[in-house]
Amino acid sequence: MADDTLRSVTLQRTSLGQYEVHNARGGTIVVGVGDGTDFTPVELLLAALGSCTGADVDYITSKRAEPDSFSVQVTGDKVRDETGGNRLVNLTVELRVTFPEGAAGDAAREALPRAARMSHDRLCTVSRTVALGTPVDTRTEP
Incomplete structure (x- = not known):
């Protein structure tokens, strides 16, 4: 049985200071360190x-x-x-x-x-x- 209380995301480095964040439902956002427009x-x-x-x-x-x-x-x-x-x-x-x-x-x-x-x-x-x-x-x- 799946644990319905667990929440998670996975980050994958795309370049220095930039990461793609993935959720279990297939959503993706890009996160940065403030050098560009990414959050x-x-x-x-x-x-x-x-x-x-x-x-x-x-x-x-x-x-x-x-x-x-x-x-x-x-x-x-x-x-x-x-x-x-x-x-x-x-x-x-x-x-x-x-x-x-x-x-x-x-x-x-x-x-x-x-x-x-x-x-x-x-x-x-x-x-x-x-x-x-x-x-x-x-x-x-x-």
């Missing part, structure tokens, strides 16, 4: 935070009304110090969502703050993992 690993982390929260909020609020507009901006400051090394601080996920006038839009607007809290507090695997500080086990194979 960097930090940008992908920010995208993961925003898309995870955005999807949670979208599914909850869209049951009430389809949004007129829906965008998510994720920001963070990269710092380097002696105690923590390179890392992001001041992570912020900002949802900008508008709904149509009327009862359905009112219900969606009312649900929006609660949906954002639910995502942050328990639903979004990405932000929960970051907030709880899950250890990373880095290994090498011969």
Whole structure:
């Protein structure tokens, strides 16, 4: 029986500082180190935070009304110090969502703050993992 809890991606080096990332469903993205237009690993982390929260909020609020507009901006400051090394601080996920006038839009607007809290507090695997500080086990194979 397959382990339905396992999540994975595989990276393949294509050139110095550039990698193709593959998922089990056949999707591919290119990741770089910031020399070109490819997303960097930090940008992908920010995208993961925003898309995870955005999807949670979208599914909850869209049951009430389809949004007129829906965008998510994720920001963070990269710092380097002696105690923590390179890392992001001041992570912020900002949802900008508008709904149509009327009862359905009112219900969606009312649900929006609660949906954002639910995502942050328990639903979004990405932000929960970051907030709880899950250890990373880095290994090498011969």
